[in-house]
């Protein structure tokens with residue numbers, strides 16, 4: 001952050017979200033510039049040599065570093081309260097870079113059973129090929145995490161709340177377990193963002209983001225990030241990215257920088273609307289069960305207000321009548337977006353069993369708790385009454401023919 005005066009106190013979250021990472025160029029631009037350049041010129045052959053040798057700091061090539069991407073990294077690190085952030089081409093490449101940077105053949109991951117579909121796929125199909133195995137446990141069952149850890153376990157991996165069931169784990173307790181057993185804890189913080197939850201402050205070692213979701217906030221770009229300490233993130237994980245290449249484009253970094261500026265406002269509005277919608281769905285006879293951390297009957301409701309500021313913007317619910325009822329509901333909506341994305345100003349509705357989790361085997365889906373009647377809604381910023389009206393079209397009794 002560039003300030004005119006020294007401040008005795010660190011800037012607050014909202015200030016960091018708007019200002020951190022912007023170091024104006026000599027053009028004195030007010031908005032962050034987009035450095036659309038693949039490479040950088042040196043003043044002399046000696047300077048080029050010094051840069052390549054690592055003796056002089058500075059940009060060389062945009063696969064290694066780029067000032068717009070660096071601004072995004074600095075800002076997100078400040079919001080997550082981490083030492084370093086590296087931006088990636090997508091959320092999945094952030095997870096891949098963590099695994100490639102920190103693990104080797106023979107290592108084991110212990111992960112929560114309820115993960116984003118592609119994460120499970122990455123672990124089971126691709127990492128397994130390179131000798132990295134994964135054991136799965138129930139997210140909130142700390143005794144199961146403890147029992148699953150073996151001497152070769154190096155990484156504990158979870159999402160909290162999970163996608164799409166909004167299961168949670170006590171991050172403090174899981175981080176304590178990781179430390180005691182000599183493992184690292186990585187938390188995919190996609191659902192909460194640092195506006196609602198900061199896993200590093202609770203003891204996690206690494207935070208992973210799909211910037212595609214709430215950090216962008218308007219469904220424009222695909223991107224990701226890893227935040228953590230200087231050595232692991234700045235050296236080991238960044239090393240994978242600069243060598244293998246799944247880095248963030250400067251244009252996308254600029255979009256995400258703008259997204260971060262309104263992150264807290266949006267997250268609080270999404271969460272307010274989701275809490276209203278959860279209560280409303282609970283009262284619908286066609287709905288069997290609602291999964292939302294803000295509801296008092298959620299098994300981890302006690303973590304709201306301590307670990308996580310609010311229940312967040314995403315909920316899932318089970319329709320009586322399985323897939324037919326879920327599809328009927330989705331198809332009856334007129335303007336809710338039928339899309340797998342989430343974290344958008346536009347409300348999105350998804351049938352996880354046949355989309356995000358469709359590539360899992362029926363057995364894998366069953367263990368992940370993804371039922372055929374499950375519907376996920378990522379609540380946007382429209383008027384809540386209109387969202388309810390659109391959903392009500394498909395919540396009545398099924399037409400008989």
Ligand SMILES: *Cc1c(COP(=O)(O)O)cnc(C)c1O
Pocket residue numbers: 090091092093116118119159163188190191209210211212213222223224
């Ligand atoms: C979307 C998502 C990812 C993957 O991010 P991409 O940007 O799509 O690669 C990972 N974790 C969670 C929880 C997600 O929702």
